[in-house]
Amino acid sequence: MTIKEPANKLIILDRDGVINLDSDNYIKTPDEWIPIESSLRAIAKLNNADYKIGIATNQSGIARGYFDLITLTLMHKKMEMALAEVGAHINALKYCPDHPDNAGPNRKPNPGMANKLISLFEVLPEETWFVGDSQSDIECAINANCKPALVLTGKGERTLKKGNLPDNLPVFKNLMEFVDHLLADHNIN
Template sequence: MKFIVLDRDGVINKDSDQFIKSPEEWEPIPGSLEAIARLNQSGWRVVIASNQSGVGRGLFGMDMLNAINGRMVEALAQVGGRLDGIFFCPHAADSTCDCRKPKPGLLKQIESRFNVDLGGVPIVGDSLRDMQAGAAVGCEPYLVLTGKGEKTRDDPALPPGTHIYPDLAAVVDALLD
């Protein structure tokens, strides 16, 4: 079974410094949904691991987060794609939880739920915390330059061997090549 972990904001959809707070604000990055569909068609299981501190900050509730994710799932289905799971940390940045990336708690939840070892599994993100969380469980880090990726690419704390691609579609091209 081929497995991949994706961040949401800045990887699948356009990110916002003001947070994605409603389904209407959720807008896919061109080519991202089709890239996920191509992974599905090639036998990959696709799972999201996303910090959603807007919930913890009181900017939106769980019902709205579910509506936003529902829009994403619907848009993905329209191009023949699907997600095998959506894992998220709802806590604010100052939380001491273990699920907020860069801590590996979300990824450990994925390992437990799917009974998989994420060692060597690609993790695709646009921020240092995505790469660090993945490195903590042995994932293969892929940084995309969409979202916060351009700012992140020059960070000296990037895990060694981080692959850098323009966007999710380019990562999927490389993985399926």
């Protein structure tokens, strides 16, 4: 008799505005990367529930010349260390440095990064949540056939006020509220 390993469970997260505070002037240095403490704890809860965590983040600040790859790496090291302090970790991180005027297949709302994460973890997109704070996150989720969810941190409030979002889009105060609903199985669709 063969025992089949349970399928991977993946949550895809945007970075700026979901895991850390966002800025209309871009997050350009490790000092400007400031975590949302409840998001770090939410990721730890997901880790403990055997979810894989993937990040899909547009980082056009590189193409705009606001920071370089070394600085981006230092920001991500700071994120890893902040997560480790609460017993959390990220399983994979994809970023797109493209300028919006020269966007390739990985720049959200295009599904490239999400598709790579789905493939990496061998999950079904229709069983995968993509949590973001912007229109491009929601559209990326839909373009990758994932389940979108909006958080009101970061640009989330503005995104909600602008409208033009799918009917029945689940909206949460922050990542922790999303995770609590998910783990309590409040049947978010």
